Every structure is written in structure tokens, then in C-alpha cells.
Amino acid sequence: MTTPTTPMPYDRSLTHEIAARVLAAAVAEAGRNGWPMSIAIVDTAADLVAFARMDDAQTGSIDAAHAKARTAALYKRPSKVFEDAVTAGGQGLRLLGMPNLCPVEGGWPIVRDGRVLGAIGVSGMRADQDTVVANAGLAAL
Amino acid sequence: MTTPTTPMPYDRSLTHEIAARVLAAAVAEAGRNGWPMSIAIVDTAADLVAFARMDDAQTGSIDAAHAKARTAALYKRPSKVFEDAVTAGGQGLRLLGMPNLCPVEGGWPIVRDGRVLGAIGVSGMRADQDTVVANAGLAAL
Amino acid sequence: MTTPTTPMPYDRSLTHEIAARVLAAAVAEAGRNGWPMSIAIVDTAADLVAFARMDDAQTGSIDAAHAKARTAALYKRPSKVFEDAVTAGGQGLRLLGMPNLCPVEGGWPIVRDGRVLGAIGVSGMRADQDTVVANAGLAAL
Amino acid sequence: MTTPTTPMPYDRSLTHEIAARVLAAAVAEAGRNGWPMSIAIVDTAADLVAFARMDDAQTGSIDAAHAKARTAALYKRPSKVFEDAVTAGGQGLRLLGMPNLCPVEGGWPIVRDGRVLGAIGVSGMRADQDTVVANAGLAAL
Numbered sequence: 001m002t003t004p005t006t007p008m009p010y011d012r013s014l015t016h017e018i019a020a021r022v023l024a025a026a027v028a029e030a031g032r033n034g035w036p037m038s039i040a041i042v043d044t045a046a047d048l049v050a051f052a053r054m055d056d057a058q059t060g061s062i063d064a065a066h067a068k069a070r071t072a073a074l075y076k077r078p079s080k081v082f083e084d085a086v087t088a089g090g091q092g093l094r095l096l097g098m099p100n101l102c103p104v105e106g107g108w109p110i111v112r113d114g115r116v117l118g119a120i121g122v123s124g125m126r127a128d129q130d131t132v133v134a135n136a137g138l139a140a141l
Numbered sequence: 142m143t144t145p146t147t148p149m150p151y152d153r154s155l156t157h158e159i160a161a162r163v164l165a166a167a168v169a170e171a172g173r174n175g176w177p178m179s180i181a182i183v184d185t186a187a188d189l190v191a192f193a194r195m196d197d198a199q200t201g202s203i204d205a206a207h208a209k210a211r212t213a214a215l216y217k218r219p220s221k222v223f224e225d226a227v228t229a230g231g232q233g234l235r236l237l238g239m240p241n242l243c244p245v246e247g248g249w250p251i252v253r254d255g256r257v258l259g260a261i262g263v264s265g266m267r268a269d270q271d272t273v274v275a276n277a278g279l280a281a282l
Numbered sequence: 283m284t285t286p287t288t289p290m291p292y293d294r295s296l297t298h299e300i301a302a303r304v305l306a307a308a309v310a311e312a313g314r315n316g317w318p319m320s321i322a323i324v325d326t327a328a329d330l331v332a333f334a335r336m337d338d339a340q341t342g343s344i345d346a347a348h349a350k351a352r353t354a355a356l357y358k359r360p361s362k363v364f365e366d367a368v369t370a371g372g373q374g375l376r377l378l379g380m381p382n383l384c385p386v387e388g389g390w391p392i393v394r395d396g397r398v399l400g401a402i403g404v405s406g407m408r409a410d411q412d413t414v415v416a417n418a419g420l421a422a423l
Numbered sequence: 424m425t426t427p428t429t430p431m432p433y434d435r436s437l438t439h440e441i442a443a444r445v446l447a448a449a450v451a452e453a454g455r456n457g458w459p460m461s462i463a464i465v466d467t468a469a470d471l472v473a474f475a476r477m478d479d480a481q482t483g484s485i486d487a488a489h490a491k492a493r494t495a496a497l498y499k500r501p502s503k504v505f506e507d508a509v510t511a512g513g514q515g516l517r518l519l520g521m522p523n524l525c526p527v528e529g530g531w532p533i534v535r536d537g538r539v540l541g542a543i544g545v546s547g548m549r550a551d552q553d554t555v556v557a558n559a560g561l562a563a564l
Contacts, residue, residue, distance in 0.1 A: 007459060007548070009479045012294035016195045027157075045327030045482055047203055051192035054157045062188055074483030091510040096519050097526045099486040177289060197291045200327055201356030204381040228373040237378050244379045266289070298477045309439075329485055333474035336439045344470055 008076055010044045011115035018141065019050040022110065022120060026137030027052050030124075037124030037133060038065040041110075044118055046070035046100070054124070061123035068107030068130075069121025074100050076116050079107035080131070106130035108138060149217055151185045152256035159282065160191040163251065163261060167278030168193050171265075178265030178274060179206040182251075185259055187211035187241070195265070202264035209248030209271075210262025215241050217257050220248030221272070247271035249279060290358055292326045293397035300423065301332040304392065304402060308419030309334050312406075319406030319415060320347040323392075326400055328352035328382070336406070343405035350389030350412075351403025356382050358398050361389035362413070388412035390420060431499055433467045434538035441564065442473040445533065445543060449560030450475050453547075460547030460556060461488040464533075467541055469493035469523070477547070484546035491530030491553075492544025497523050499539050502530035503554070529553035531561060 019041040030037045031054070038061035041050040046069065053062055071079040082103035085092035095103050105127035110117045120137050122130040160182040171178045172195070179202035182191040187210065194203055212220040223244035226233035236244050246268035251258045261278050263271040301323040312319045313336070320343035323332040328351065335344055353361040364385035367374035377385050387409035392399045402419050404412040442464040453460045454477070461484035464473040469492065476485055494502040505526035508515035518526050528550035533540045543560050545553040 007479070007481065010482075016193060020193065043327075045325075045329055047194075047200060047327055048192055049194050051189055052157060052161065053188075053190045059186075059188060071483075074481060076481050089512070091506070093512070093516065093519070094506045094509050094526045097505075097509070097524065098483075099490050099525065100483055197289070199289065199356060199358050200292075201353075201380075201382055208381050223379075224373070224376045227376045227379070230371070230375070234375065237375070242379065243381065244376045298475060302475065329476075329482060330474055331476050333471055334439060334443065335470075335472045341468075341470060 008111065008114060008116050011112065011117050012044055014043050014049060014110065014117040016049060018117070021140050022137040023050045023052055025140030026120065026122065026133050027054065029136030030054060030133045033129070035125045035129055035133065037122055037130070038062050039133065039137070040065040040069040040121045042066070042069045042073050042118050042121070044073055044116060046073045049118065057124045064102070064104070064123035065106070065121040067102035067121065068104060068123060069119040070100055071102045072107035072109045072119035072121065073116070076109055078109065079103065080105040106134060108134045110138065110141060112141065149252065149255055149257050152253065152258050153185055155184050155190060155251065155258040157190060159258070162281050163278040164191045164193055166281030167261065167263065167274050168195065170277030171195060171274045174270070176266045176270055176274065178263055178271070179203050180274065180278070181206040181210040181262045183207070183210045183214050183259050183262070185214055185257060187214045190259065198265045205243070205245070205264035206262040208243035208262065209245060209264060210260040211241055211248070212243045213248035213250045213260035213262065214257070217250055219250065220244065221246040247275060249275045251279065251282060253282065290393065290396060290398050293394065293399050294326055296325050296331060296392065296399040298331060300399070303422050304419040305332045305334055307422030308402065308404065308415050309336065311418030312336060312415045315411070317407045317411055317415065319404055319412070320344050321415065321419070322347040322351040322403045324348070324351045324355050324400050324403070326355055326398060328355045331400065339406045346384070346386070346405035347388070347403040349384035349403065350386060350405060351401040352382055353384045354389035354391045354401035354403065355398070358391055360391065361385060362387040388416060390416045392420065392423060394423065431534065431537055431539050434535065434540050435467055437466050437472060437533065437540040439472060441540070444563050445560040446473045446475055448563030449543065449545065449556050450477065452559030453477060453556045456552070458548045458552055458556065460545055460553070461485050462556065462560070463488040463492040463544045465489070465492045465496050465541050465544070467496055467539060469496045472541065480547045487525070487527070487546035488529070488544040490525035490544065491527060491546060492542040493523055494525045495530035495532045495542035495544065496539070499532055501532065502526065503528040529557060531557045533561065533564060535564065
């Protein structure tokens with residue numbers, strides 16, 4: 001697992017207002033595309049601040065969205081970093097044995113002024129579509 | 142534990158739109174009162190559909206709100222029914238050993254046309270205040 | 283469960299320096315009394331910041347100390363408040379069914395300027411002795 | 424998984440004094456390098472004896488440090504041995520299915536006179552940096 005030489009610090013001021021705004025933007029983007037998804041917003045401890053499951057989202061997406069958000073918040077990195085490492089095989093496979101780490105694209109830190117406030121996790125469609133929705137949420141930050 | 146002789150059937154049509162509307166009304170009521178709370182909306186399987194944690198809500202309210210909603214959805218009754226039974230003592234104490242049952246006021250079924258669609262759970266203040274907020278949410282149904 | 287009408291806000295600035303200082307003072311007090319204990323310091327999410335188990339502390343004290351600290355941090359109150367409610371019986375018994383709530387004396391919020399930074403939990407001796415040690419820790423704040 | 428033909432015996436005399444000394448040396452080394460880390464010291468049952476989380480350590484490091492220490496204590500080997508086996512692929516991949524085994528560098532047995540007293544686990548930076556800090560702790564033994 002590659003850790004930045006200067007890890008970003010945390011900022012523990014993720015408000016409900018911010019979380020609700022990011023969530024609404026993500027839900028709107030998913031709706032525009034007709035993608036049924038679950039979307040989780042968590043703080044720096046990976047505790048839930050806001051959550052929405054859209055109609056007909058696969059039930060597994062509930063925990064998957066939370067797991068991706070947890071990963072990004074707890075390790076201060078997009079979950080895709082871990083997906084890529086696992087995909088590369090070899091040493092990267094060790095990540096499958098790390099606690100609280102879901103190595104699947106769709107979890108992204110919520111960053112402001114170089115500090116991690118928490119994370120968004122999206123699940124329900126293809127991983128790149130999950131990321132489109134997460135980015136739409138982050139753009140509302 | 143009092144079970145209705147004719148238990149209400151489930152209706153699995155709790156949409157994200159309904160859940161978001163109930164949640165928004167509950168959050169607004171809590172905000173008006175200056176009460177920091179967590180509010181969870183779940184379906185008939187007690188799986189999360191919508192969730193919000195307000196600023197400075199005690200961290201314990203996250204799981205507590207979900208636990209109260211779970212209780213109301215899984216057992217088709219307000220969680221206060223179980224609180225009253227535990228309070229009465231004697232046979233009611235057995236409820237403390239029931240799975241997925243939180244015997245604390247604040248979880249209420251979401252009912253439409255005599256059918257249970259899911260539940261709302263509220264935590265963060267006194268139990269009667271939790272109920273005020275839950276009722277404000279249900280009134281938006 | 284009685285919640286203060288104006289719940290204390292959280293302050294998420296519990297540093298390692300503070301936690302280590304509180305822990306050292308508590309360990310010193312326990313040592314002076316010859317009491318083998320476990321002592322946990324947690325943040326507002328109940329995640330561990332510092333921990334010490336003294337020689338011959340009963341093994342159960344590890345999780346018990348953490349559970350008491352978790353209770354005080356997540357519910358912003360001394361765990362003794364919940365112990366007293368359970369002891370009174372009746373409605374208080376419902377607390378035995380609350381998630382993440384250990385209703386046993388020994389968990390105390392770490393409060394500064396009217397804000398909850400986290401909590402200390404102590405286990406290993408009689409509850410009142412646990413509190414003596416917790417208070418010694420808090421006095422070093 | 425390579426198992427020594429003559430596995431080291433356990434020695435259950437890891438005192439709080441030793442654990443605190445090892446922990447302090449590790450924290451000092453991490454501090455000198457400006458590395459925000461979590462550091463866990465466990466006994467032969469992988470139960471926590473001492474723990475510290477430094478400011479801005481990624482939240483995931485709490486459980487990761489414990490998991491690495493647990494691995495080293497429960498299996499009497501550095502967790503890197505398992506990382507190397509997983510990296511080699513083939514039969515080594517089976518380790519991902521072992522209970523209580525985190526195959527990631529950073530967990531090291533605390534050994535004295537050929538006996539395992541417990542383990543130290545470090546998490547928060549690159550794996551080789553985690554090891555630098557663990558070694559600084561062990562040097563204080």
C-alpha cells in the first residue's frame with residue numbers, strides 16, 4: 001500500500017449541510033442517468049452523516065456504498081487506489097487482508113483546502129458510473 | 142409483548158421519494174427545535190433507505206436511530222410498545238433477549254392504507270422529543 | 283434516558299498529547315493504590331486514542347474499559363447515569379437494549395470549555411475505585 | 424506459510440512497564456520523522472496492553488495496527504512473512520482466508536531469550552516506514 005509521503009491531515013468539520021448538498025448532487029446525477037444507486041456520506045471516523053438509496057438499487061449496494069466511503073475516509077485515499085493495487089497482483093494482493101478496506105472503485109475522500117473532511121461512497125452500477133456520480137457529488141462541495 | 146390479533150401486512154412500495162420527504166420533514170422539525178438528532182428511514186427489511194445526522198448529534202444516535210427504526214419495521218409496531226412492556230417488568234423483561242429489538246421509544250412504522258411500508262427511527266434527545274420529530278416526519282407521508 | 287435539554291456540543295480536538303497525559307495520571311493513581319486496571323481514552327467517535335492495561339488486570343477489563351469510554355463519548359454522559367437508571371428499574375431497564383451502551387460506572391466524558399472531546403473508561407476494580415482513577419485522569423486535563 | 428520447525432515458545436511475562444517502554448520508543452521515532460501513526464502492543468493472546476494513536480493518523484490505522492500485532496502474536500512471526508507468501512501467489516493466497524491473519528508488513532513479535540512475549544503492530548505510513556518505527560520500539564526492549 002503506497003502512502004503519500006506527506007499524508008493529508010483531517011478536518012473534522014463535515015457538517016450536515018455539506019453532506020446533504022453533496023448527497024443531493026450525487027442523487028440528481030444518478031437520477032439523470034437512470035442509475036439506481038446507494039450513496040453514503042461519512043465523517044473522518046467513517047460514521048454515517050447522510051445516506052440515500054434510490055428505487056430498485058440492488059440491496060447489496062447499501063453496505064457496499066458504506067464500505068467504499070469507509071475505505072476512503074479511513075485511509076484518506078480513493079478506494080480505486082486499492083483496486084488498482086489488487087489488480088496489479090503480487091504484493092498488492094495483501095490488501096485483501098486489511099481491516100475495513102474495500103478495494104473497489106467508488107469511494108472518494110471529501111477534501112477541502114488539502115484536508116480530508118470525510119468521504120462519499122457510491123454503489124449500484126459499473127464502477128466507472130459509480131465514480132461519475134461520486135464526482136458530481138464532490139463538485140457540489 | 143402485545144401482538145395485534147390481525148397483524149398489518151407489509152407493502153414494499155416505500156420509494157426513495159417518500160423516504161426523502163419524510164426525512165426532510167423530520168429534519169426540519171428537529172432544526173426548528175434546535176435538537177441535534179440522527180434520523181433513519183428503513184424499508185420492511187430494516188435496510189436503510191435514507192439517513193441524516195445533524196450537527197453535534199451524539200455519535201450514539203447513529204446506531205440508536207437505526208436500531209429503533211429496525212425494531213418498528215421488523216416487528217410492525219412502535220418501539221415504545223416494547224419499552225412499555227420492559228417497563229412493566231415480569232414477563233416483559235424477556236424482550237431484552239430478543240434479536241434486533243431495541244425497546245426504546247423513537248421508532249415508528251410508516252403505515253399507509255393499513256400496510257407497513259417501513260419505519261422511521263429518531264435518536265438524540267429525550268424519547269418524547271424523538272417522537273415529536275418522528276411524528277413530524279410521518280405527517281409528511 | 284434523560285438527555286440534557288441543551289446537550290453539550292462536541293469538540294474534535296482531542297490530541298495524542300492530551301490523551302497521553304490523562305492516561306498517565308490515571309495509571310499513576312491506579313498504581314499508587316495497587317489497583318490492576320485497564321484504562322481507555324477515546325475520541326468523540328469512540329475510537330481509541332490511548333490505552334494501557336496494568337499487570338494482572340483482569341482480561342475482561344480491556345473491553346470493559348473501552349465499552350465504558352464508548353458509552354460516555356457516544357452519549358455525552360457518564361456511564362453512571364445509565365447505571366443509575368437501570369438500577370432504578372421500570373423504564374430504566376430499557377437501556378439494557380440500547381446499542382453501544384454499557385450501563386456501568388467508570389466511563390466519563392472528557393470535557394473542556396463545555397465541550398466533549400472524548401471520554402475515559404476505567405475497569406478492573408470496584409466501580410467507585412474505577413471512578414477514583416478516572417477522576418485522577420481528568421484532573422490532569 | 425513457512426513455519427519454523429522448532430516454533431518459539433511463549434513467555435507470558437510481558438509487563439505494562441515493558442509495553443509502555445516499547446510504545447514510548449516507537450512513538451518517539453514516529454514523531455522524529457513526522458509520521459502520524461497508530462501503534463499497538465499486545466500480549467500472547469493478542470489482547471491489547473498499550474496503544475497510542477498520534478495526531479492525524481489515518482483512522483484506519485487503529486484497527487490495522489492491532490491487526491498486524493495480532494498476526495505477529497498469534498502466529499509468532501512477523502506479519503511480513505505472510506505478506507511475502509501472499510505476494511508469491513499460488514499456495515500463498517490461501518493465507519487470505521486465515522482467521523486473525525493480516526498479511527501486511529508492520530507487525531513484529533516481541534521476543535526475549537528466544538521466547539515470544541507478545542507483539543508490536545504499526546500502521547499509518549508506508550509499510551517499510553511502519554517497520555522502522557516498530558524496530559525502534561523493539562530496540563527499547
